[in-house]
Amino acid sequence: MGHEVLSRPRIGHGRHPRTLLGDSMPTKPRLVVATASGKNGVVDDGPTSGTLAKAPTGIAGLDEITFGGLPRGRVSLVCGGPGAGKSLLSMQFLVSGATELGEPGVFVSFEETERELAANTASLGWDLPGLTERALLKVEHILVDRAELTEAGEYDLEPLFIRLGHVIATVGAKRVALDSVEALFGALSDESLLRAELRRLFGWLKDLGVTAVVTAERGAGELTRHGLEEYVSDCVILLDHRIQDDASTRRLRIVKYRGSAHGTDEYPFMIDAGGFSVFPLTSLALGREATSERVPSGVQRLDEMLGGGYFRAATVLASGGPGSGKTSLAAAHVRAACERGERCLYLAMEESPRQLVRNMRSIGIDLEPFVRDGTLAFVSRRASESGLEAHLTASHREVAVFEPATVVIDSLSAFAGQPVEVRSILARLIEDLKARDITVFLTTLSDAEASASGGMSSLVDTWLLLSNHELAGERNRAIAVAKSRGTANSNQLREFVLSSDGIEIVDPYAGEGGLLMGNARLEAQTRARAADEMREQALEASRRALRARQAAVAAQIAVLEAEMEADLAAAGADIGEQEQRQAQLGEDERTRGSARASGPREDAGEM
């Protein structure tokens, strides 16, 4: 006696009593802030007095994007469709609270029994019975049986409060999960009463000071089927699980977080042997120091084009149509790495390893010795056999175990899905691999080019475009470096020749009809050579003619010179003769003069 049931609004409000809780969530003004870490976050409008205490979830990534965890002492709502991971998230919140912080928790299950929950989570390495024994966890299964309930008048859910209060007090719970209270809507018909009671429940939990996680089914066009988001104002997390072309992808988004900065993207997450983990798109790679170490691409000419090869831990993307040589390029890189003794992990999505090894042998790349000595490992699975998640899980595991220096994913196109899907899955993988200093070689069909340029390209360090060119009844391959971070590179198209001798990159031949390749290039080159030869011959002929003319002229000059010489000589001889004659005459005069002195002068008149 002496207890009064709290007055609760029962009649007079409709499906969405927004007025009870202020304005509706999605229209709330938001303030984008740059946080200390430099990341953009959002602070939802609301009371921000003091620093909000947080309860770490222990979920990798989630604590990062919530900047510390869920609001301590408040109620958080986790909504999502069936199988989205709501139960797991809330259970992991309790388990990590219990094991890491020693905070006891109560898991109120409206669906699974204690035994079922223990069995279902044992594979995640969680020992629920053990935690229960140590009084760190209490699983409370609330049976909701709609079949044999007759409603005959006014009622309330006070027993739920009594039961919860009793259990919380018994274990001294700091954390509480309710999964999922919406089961009540299936058993009881008075919806407005139920909503009012749940609202009262959330307020009551807050008053108790426990940190609570409430799960709810995703509704059509709304966050939850019964509009529970109206009653949870502190933190709302949305989980999404989509299956597209047999590929399963999971996404998490923080819809609101009052008084706290939070990431606003849709974050991919996965559920694997380690539990729940969220991949913030930008967190890991940012702090990394870029390496300037080069790793050879396995094709010498390509190394030259790239200024010495790929950067270590770079992400290399080779995109191109079917048969454009993507796998060959990957194999060349793998061979080069294996020859250096570096381990390679090859995720073959489209071919079996045997097929791949055989095909590569046909272009002179023998991978088999590396498979035998354990330098090269293949992970082969058809994408259609398991979802994206399973792929990622397996890849993660194998990367951790095998510790490769290079990982090839051939091809991404096998991960069918929308560009956003591809991007987020890629981001997760690449960031994880980058963080481990692994060089990543990706191939993708050119169909994906649009998406690649849309979002993927920012994740890719070196992007090689492979293309097929049809000309004169012949298909030829070409390669161009679309992008290469930290490298001066030519974006000129070069011919990419695959033969039994391996890969050869041939410099482009720009002929009259544009860039020429294959036989056309050879023909054009031959034609050009012939023309060159003829030109050369003509030139030689004219050179010869010139030389002949030169010789003739020289000969003429020689003749003229000789004549001149002769003339000069002749002239010189005359002058000498005359001089001699003169001198003789002078002599004669003198002789005659002296004779006159002694006798009469004979020739004085002659002078």
Next chain:
Amino acid sequence: MSLPEVDPSSAAAVELYALVLYVVGGSQASRRAVANLRVICDELLKGRYTLEVIDLREFPALVGERHILAVPTLIKERPPPAVRLIGDLSHRERVLAALDLGLA
């Protein structure tokens, strides 16, 4: 309040009704349920019923054990089949139908 109440006039009844009403002390609906049920029993089950009224606040463990979702909850344990009603029992027709007491 949690005392079993047996009508003294029903010595060896042929068809003994065993009723348990779970309530929460202080709740208006609970109080109304007790009153409504008494009226029905006096009218139709005089001398052939037992009624136990249990305050769940005093026995919180029973909430889980008996799977009580809401209060007031009336459980007819006998005669079989067991029947569960919730509410203040103000819907007299529904109560009578559920308890298989016909229209009176």
